[in-house]
Amino acid sequence: MQSHARGHLVYAAGGVLAVHTERGTSVVPANRVAWAPAGFTHYHRAHGDTDMRIVFLAPSLARLLPDQPAVFLTSGLAREVLLALTGPRNYDDAATGYSRAARYRLLRVLVDELREAHEQPLHLPEPRDDRLQGIARMLYENPADNASLAELGKRIGAGTRTLSRLFRNELGMTFYEWRTQLRVYHALVLLAEGHDTTQTAYACGWANPSSFIVAFTNIIGTTPGRYRTGRQTTTPTSRLPTVVKPSG
Incomplete structure (x- = not known):
């Protein structure tokens, strides 16, 4: 540090x-x-x-x-x-x-x-609330975990409505937006380490490679395949990307 x-x-x-x-x-x-x-x-x-x-x-x-x-x-x-x-x-x-x-x-x-320049939606905010930190730890350890917010809430003893409010008020995004950002971050790491698109999609929790490609392209501005091979575009991405629900 x-x-x-x-x-x-x-x-x-x-x-x-x-x-x-x-x-x-x-x-x-x-x-x-x-x-x-x-x-x-x-x-x-x-x-x-x-x-x-x-x-x-x-x-x-x-x-x-x-x-x-x-x-x-x-x-x-x-x-x-x-x-x-x-x-x-x-x-x-x-x-x-x-x-x-x-x-x-x-x-x-x-x-x-x-x-x-276009500011990129690539900053993953760090939660401060203990309940959100508990969810974050679980998903950092296993990005492929497709549990719903309600299911994750049961594990830490918090209700869905409370957690949804915390995500919006503290992190400025929904749970699904935050989890998609987290998964794309892990996808970038796996692609940099040489994993192909299909392996990366399943390892990060997407139900199929197609939905992964859409989510990745919305945030990064190019497909995982082009990114992996270095044939990157400079297509601007929006400040608030369209979120594809990873669980399919």
């Missing part, structure tokens, strides 16, 4: 990254960039063959981005700026050969691109 006095961007030039903060987990597949504001305690985890790039922002630029963790789709220009700023060592420092003024100009271009 670590925190920084400056906000920073974490870019997955290849593979899948997860950025964990006290607010939750931001999933960063290739060609997305995660933003962590200054002061947020966090840690990174890489899945598969991952190329991680990190760029710190001065406060004058950081204030132009959200004050909470977020994930953005990177444009072609933003990608090239990130690669230019980080150089061969995957980290922003003087070794890239740019003067301070040139670096600032590139950083301003990068921030402008991100402000115009």
